[in-house]
Amino acid sequence: MPPFAPAAGGGNEQPTALLKVEHLTMRFGGLVAVDDVSFEAPNAGITAIIGPNGAGKTTVFNCLTGFYKPSVGRLTLSHPRRGPLYLERMEGFRIPQVAGVARTFQNVRLFGGMSVLENLIVAQHNELMHASFFSLAGLLGLGRYRRAEAKAVERARYWLDRVGLTARADWDAANLPYGEQRRLEIARAMCSQPVLLCLDEPAAGLNPRESSDLNRLLIGIRDEQRIGILLIEHDMSVVMGISDKIVVLDHGRQIAEGEPRQVRADPAVIRAYLGEDENEDLPPEVARDLARDGGSA
Ligand SMILES: Nc1ncnc2c1ncn2[C@@H]1O[C@H](COP(=O)(O)OP(=O)(O)OP(=O)(O)O)[C@@H](O)[C@H]1O
Known part of the structure; x- marks a missing residue:
């Protein structure tokens, strides 16, 4: 699996x-x-x-x-x-x-100014907020938050690999060629599980x-x-x-x-x-x- x-x-x-x-x-x-x-x-x-x-x-x-x-x-x-x-x-x-229910759009809508990897982490914002109990837990390094964060990075790397963008992880998303932006959008949607x-x-x-x-x-x-x-x-x-x-x-x-x-x-x-x-x-x-x-x- x-x-x-x-x-x-x-x-x-x-x-x-x-x-x-x-x-x-x-x-x-x-x-x-x-x-x-x-x-x-x-x-x-x-x-x-x-x-x-x-x-x-x-x-x-x-x-x-x-x-x-x-x-x-x-x-x-x-x-x-x-x-x-x-x-x-x-x-x-x-x-x-x-x-x-996750969605991509006719016109690509990525977060320009963020790296490819960051685009995939942001997609998991909800889960991370839950893990932080909507508080400063994240900043205080609470274990549950740290584990959720590590999982989010792991998931992002998994989907980066699946769409063939691992080598571009640190690129500004806005600078990706068009076809790769489209694949990143799908990876981002998949990161929201x-x-x-x-x-x-x-x-x-x-x-x-x-x-x-x-x-x-x-x-x-x-x-x-x-x-x-x-x-x-x-x-x-x-x-x-x-x-x-x-x-x-x-x-x-x-x-x-x-x-x-x-x-x-x-x-x-x-x-x-x-x-x-x-x-x-x-x-x-x-x-x-x-x-x-x-x-x-
Ligand atoms: N917010 C809106 N207000 C008024 N009319 C709208 C709105 N959204 C869509 N329409 C109209 O509804 C009809 C269907 O539009 P829709 O965008 O769903 O078609 P589509 O099949 O996706 O077309 P395309 O393949 O060109 O993207 C069109 O006549 C469109 O102008």
Whole structure:
């Protein structure tokens, strides 16, 4: 078992629904950004949410992670140790802490001016604060705090190694090349020991080699940590290559759900991407992939 697997993980358990989204609806005035969306995301599985621009993907993430309060809907996280938690009822800041939902953003958000290693220690702030009893215990060198601090450094070094950034530990995070910043964001999210990892376009701006490294990293996280991963992604080589399940949105509505093979053969999906008149905005690799696989199914 990997050294930092969640307590309930590491077994050969069958995938079960970690997250259940029921009738999620998000309105902004007259605009319905997400319209009655329901799906489940398994534990120890990768679930991709795809769809054309403006389909409502990020809005779903924002509802799950407490940035928005849904207009309607139930978001149940079956936490392996805490039981069912209703995310739509929780205050946003408690969702990462209590529910163990971690997130990365479309635009990289690291702490510039801090080293790569420090970025990973800061991610464990909550645990360290608990260990210090929210007091001066840390400064006074209380044993419990010192042990928690050593563990935090060990965990940070583990994830640095996993994302291939050990040699960059002392670099200013802001000076990392873009692809490495993206990997550091994932390492930082993993340092918070999530049960659900939400990644918003992690492959954006990556070259093909970096994308395939990302695929390997995410498959490794799924298989070793046994956590759920939710993925918003436009890069079809990533989506089709690693997803256990895909949910497709279009104009806020859910138009398909299933395994990659089913989804890319689904006429509604092909239509949403290609449009009735072959939408020219479609990235060529998406058009090729969907047209080829949809056509041959
Ligand atoms: N805070 C907001 N206020 C008003 N409208 C919003 C807000 N957030 C999102 N929207 C609108 O909701 C719709 C869905 O946006 P969203 O960002 O969720 O789409 P997306 O599928 O993530 O798109 P992309 O792939 O381009 O990131 C869009 O029409 C967007 O303009």
